[in-house]
Amino acid sequence: MNIALMAHDNKKELMVQFCTAYAGILARHQLYATNTTGHMIADATGLDVHCFLTYAHGGSQQIGARISYNEFDMVLFFNDPANEARADDISYISRLCxxxxxxxxxxxxxxxxxxxxxxxxxxxxxLIVNPSSSRPLA
Structure with missing residues (x-):
């Protein structure tokens, strides 16, 4: 399945720890992330993570577009509720999901x-809703 991984700045390390803990499960799926988050996960865990652009350069919009086309089967977005400046991006991704x-x-x-x-x-x-979910995104 295709899984998107995203995290606000103060939650990136938590995402890395989460992916480390569940690397055995996540390794059986295709992982995608915004650039900084993805590189942190890949460096710490050895998981293969396809990285989109950074948040500042449109990475969340790239992921959002793929959600709109039903190309992701799960989205994990570790939100920092204390960061009100980034509240719109979590709302945007949540609505699309x-x-x-x-x-x-x-x-x-x-x-x-x-x-x-x-x-x-x-x-x-x-797999019924999205038969292509067992294949990596192009």
Whole structure:
């Protein structure tokens, strides 16, 4: 499945720790991230992460466009609720996921539930909704 990983600046290290803890599960899927987050994850875990542009250069819009085309099966976006300046990007991604029935987590607790469910096969319904989800994005 295609999984998008995003994190606000104060949550990037938490995302790295999360991906380290669940590397065994995540390694069986295609991972995509905004540039800084993706490189941090890849460097720390050895996971293969396709990196889009940085947030400042439109990385969240690139991910948003792929959500709109139903190319992601899960989005993990670790939100920093104390950073009101970035509230619009979490809202934008959340709305797109809701519109396209893409499982979405904005915090580590929900992300853990989704990743464990992914491991159990609870998200296999995405293969019916999006048969191309077993293939990497072009």
């Amino acid at each position: 809701d519109q396209n029935r893409v499982p979405f987590a904005s915090n580590i607790a929900t992300a853990e539930m989704l990743v464990l469910g992914l491991s159990r096969g609870d998200l296999d319904w995405r």
